[in-house]
Amino acid sequence: MTIEELQVENQRQKEKIASLEQQLGQLLKLINGFRSERFSSSPPLPGQPTLFAVPEESVPQEEPAEEHISYSRKKKAHKGRNALPEHLPVREVVIEPEEDVTGLKKIGEEISETLEYTPASLVKRRTIRPKYAKADGDGVLIAPLPTRPIDKAIVEACLLAHILTAKYIDHLPFYRQIRMFKRDFGWEPAQSTICGWMAGCCQLLEPLYNALKQKILRSDYIQADESPIKVLDSDKKGSAHQGYQWVYHDPVQKLVLFNYRKGRGQNGPKELLAGYSGYLQCDGYTVYDKIGADPKITLAGCLVHARRKFHDALDSDKKRAQLALGLFKKMYMAERAIKEEAPDDFGKRKVLRDQKIKPLLVQIKTWIGAEQFKVLPKSPIGKAMAYFLGQYPKLEAIFGDGRIELDNNLIENAIRPMAIGRKNYLFCGSHGAAQNAAILYAFFGSCKMRGINPREWLEDTLKRIPEHSIQKLEELLPGYQTKV
Template identity: 30%
Template sequence: MSDPVSELEKLRAELAATKAELAQARAVVSTSEAMIAGLKLEIALLKREHYGHSAERTARLIDQLELQLEELVTDAAEDAARAEKTTKVAAFDRKKPVRKPFPEHLPRERVVIEAPTSCSCCGSDRIVKMGEDITETLEVVPRQWKVIQTVREKFSCRDCEKISQAPAPFHPTSRGWAGPSLLAMIVFEKFGQHQPLNRQAERYAREGVDLSLSTLADQVGAVAELLKPLHDLIAAHVTAAERLHGDDTTVPLLARGGTKTARLWTYLRDDRPFGGTAPPAVIFRFSRDRGGAHPTEHLEGWQGILQADAYAGYNDLYRGDRKPGPVLPALCWSHARRKFFELADVEGNIRKGKDAREISPIAFEAVKRIDALFDIEREISGLDPAARLEARKARSAPLVAALELWLREQRAQLSKHAKVAKAIDYSLSPEHWPGFTRFLDDGRVCLTNNAAERSLRGVALGRKSWLFAGSERGGQRAALMYSLIGTAKLNGIDPQAWLADVIARISDLPLSRLPELLPWHWKPLANRSAEAA
């Protein structure tokens, strides 16, 4: 008869081994799923690189795959850790992610572990250093607040008894309790990171610095007033362009009894697509409504090509009797494509519970034909206007002519109530089609107005955080700060670092040297010091 105790121990050992095998199997499965998700994401990114960023369906798919990959990698890490706890067998092969080296500009702090004083094998104290192994760990130091005490010593004269003292230091704002870096942080978090002042005040209080909402608001107003001359220079640079991108978006405005829908307009200069050397810049304007009088006022005295959507409010700019002359419209092919894409989006229809068979074959074909134009544009981006125009005449013009003919043939067979008929009418409208084909006559024109739409993305994100503009002046102040921050980003510089330096220097510079502070002329303090040395 077998011993019950030994049988029980045997069963326990078998159970432990089974649990270990199960944990290891789960870890392998989780790792495999993460690997598959990573490969899918890599394939999607390669497709996007090949077919371009205009593939909206691909962009959505990439977002979904990135989220899925994040979850699966996290699950795999948990399962691997659990497997290591429950088994003593050799770990299964798992492809570890390749970590990029930490940026070279970050300071390094050496923490040296106390070295052994004797050999771990024989105990001898005759040991000699032969090298070292370094493991780097990224760490962050919490924000450090400090008070700068500027001391002005007083001296009295033994002869005349007059008191001598250095002049008071310059403060960026009239009630100068805040330094330039703090002011830059406050305004950048409010307008660049969309953190309302009340949330900033709460966070500062948790860090031991009590700054009231009214105190912060007072400084924001002072900074906006301080930076107006720089904003005016950027606006003059933008309106000196021969071609502009224009667009607008909604902004909730606090009004009696609730909120009303105001507007934030953007006008962007970017000559880089046609090889221009002028630096990019953007200005924003605020208005209480979307009336056509606003773009007419914003672009008063300007003449050139306006890339925008088909909003009728721009029509006064296009009038032949306008002074100093009519603005030429160039419409956005992304808008035209989107109207067809919505009718050809298989995944979108399935998500909405519709049958995939409801996809319009006409819309699907229209998207394919328009995408062929985008392929050509990606190849000629950055070339000078003459080279772009030559390529468009040879390659794009025949495709556009064939597209127009095909759309008219399809439209003749459709009811006016058909959804795809409305998409066709939008493109072929006598008021719109010349604007869509403008790019075939001018190498400076872009195929889309995506540059203006990108400049408004931050505003769309911010609406969820700050909920509404508190007043019309608040909206105008936001437009000013968005112009400064947006222009800094377009020129590839850190907006907060730039604002801190500008706030510190702008009052000391004569008006003639103010252009030195523009984003495309600005240099960080370290670079200026190196050049001076």
Template identity: 30%
Template structure:
């Protein structure tokens, strides 16, 4: 009887163990299948992203949403890659536990080597003193395997003590002491690198001072918002001479890009829809040797008086949209002569593209308006002009004008005739009639690029310079006052100009803040980003 019970118990335990092993194996297989599905999903997203990038390289940027689409696909790929890695780790652990073979893992991308300029810290893993197999101590080194891991060192703070020794003369009892060191701000206690960090994070990375203060507090440094604001104001005053030099450089251009965007400005119990105006000098599209720069103004409204005042002493070619506030500049009776208007083909194309976006129409579903064939044809014709412009970008004005006369003028004339033929067939309420009228009423200003190689086809340079404000105002919500908006315009002028010249804005600001007080007025131009970059490159080459 006892033997029978023991045999039954052994059989039951064996059956339970077999059931557990089977369940563990099934769970492992399920996790492997899940990991394979995640890997396949990530691979599909990766291939879609590659296809979209190749299409953009082959055909150019087909729409203004292409860049946003690629960004969204990259975010989606990031999530899928993380998900696939988590599933693979879980499947591998389950397989080890169930002692079942793993399915084929996805092919991971090859990691690029870490930059050579990064310092290397060598950590040597202790080697065995004897052979783990036989116990012998006669070991000879065959080589080594090195595994590199990228790590970050938390920001470190330090206090610099500048000691000024005081001496007295035993002969005449006069007291001698070196002068106090220069501080960027009056009664300042912040070094130039810290000031540059605060300025760049506030105006370049759009991090309000209260968030910076909270982050510094977590690092053990108590810097109140009022203290940071005081230092920002003083540093802006110190940098204002460079701002004036950049403004002078921009206003000496023969051609400017102009645009504006909203910046809410705090008022009594509300915010006013203020404006940030930008004027960009960029001669690189027509092979100009002068460095690019951007100049900003702030205002509480969008009245015509602002661009009239900004460009009162300037004349040349103004690339802008069809905003009526610029019309005073085009007046033949304007003192100093009228400004030449050049309109933006991207603005015109955008109006047609909104009616011809097949992808957006498909997303909205069957209830949306059908794609306009006239708008689609207009986009196709305008894109042919953009293809020509990409090929001549960077050539001299004469070469650009010659190519435009040979290749672009026939397309522009055909587009003009085609728009004129289509307009009478459309009613005034037709959605596609509005972009057609927008172009036909201003055709001479759209076609002006054919006769002047300095004119660009678009005003994208100005739009790019305002992108930071469009993104940043979601973080800081509004400017606290008119002076705050002016301060933002000054710092945006400095930071954007540095970026246009391929200069690290934070490193440049730190160096300028350390040197500007000791620099003579006649030598301030040496601190401008384009001269500073050349000097830095020369010093590195000499080193």
């Protein structure tokens, strides 16, 4: 081989080694525990120990000279125990002295408040409807049965809301709930029965789910992301099918939509977003680029995903990675101050961002332009730089509207409950069950975004929706309910 060929081969091997080292580092982080992305460019304070510092006894040191230091400081007052919530019901217990108090004058009392727990109760509701024979012998008079969410089922709306909230908010699979019912109440429903109740609820809620979808798509700014979910498929033996929950979030209206699809291709989001016009905030997944080809859609990027690439490069090129992370940190500190100054004034927020944050974004781009040819393209820092430059038009689009967030963190927070839940129930039983889960995750995610108790919302909605006008379904969405 010639010298030029050897140099090319040497370069290729260096890139391959750097890429493998980076992959190995990421795997080790995942194996060893949670991967924090917190970055601090400040050195530790003098004398402050570090977690991985070499023990002092293992390092030879000279005998230190004795030094006596004395000082005084004010002791910080303890805030004390948190006050108990005022809205809790109170059960008063009066304890009189054992001695005879006849003729004694009461001068006061000592009050101590503690908490006790009353276990949930399962109540058998018996509805009695008296029957009356009409005077003329023309039939029988009896009151109609109240409407229930699932006709002819033994379950009321409050129990349905409890079961579904326990699974999709508290991550308790149905089989665990059945064991709890048996242990606490001696009642053991069949799992197929509870699955049937869930399907019945989702069938009832489907029109409201479609109303939620249309309300989000009428917005002109939404965020999008996707997350995998295992699904049992009768046509696929030996392993579960890898499905995807596509998630769409409206940060302004604080509404979330989950939409199940069998794959991660463009057909699902392209079908759902047909006719959509406005900003679509997303990561660098290529499917979004194809959707963004529609002239009515403007893609906005995610600073967190761009930042994450530089965080991953800390181990291989600390100096360059720290410089980039320091600039990202300044952007987020400025964003925090801007939101405090203009919490609801999006026009003012845009002006302040153009003044304080956008120059930092341009600074990173300029720095990468000067440094990218000094690093290996396939090294972690090289990949981080390439990703940033590839996403730069989308990142720049963030500053086109003051409503647009700097990143997709809000939608990732909406996905997190599903990620925790699938570790407990592992998979969905069918593609239909996965879409039913999407319906419930959509409503529960919207409840979370709007600060609404999901169990109370679901119970109220299941009671009202059977007889609610189809033209006024939006009134039942989380946060939009009208009192009856």
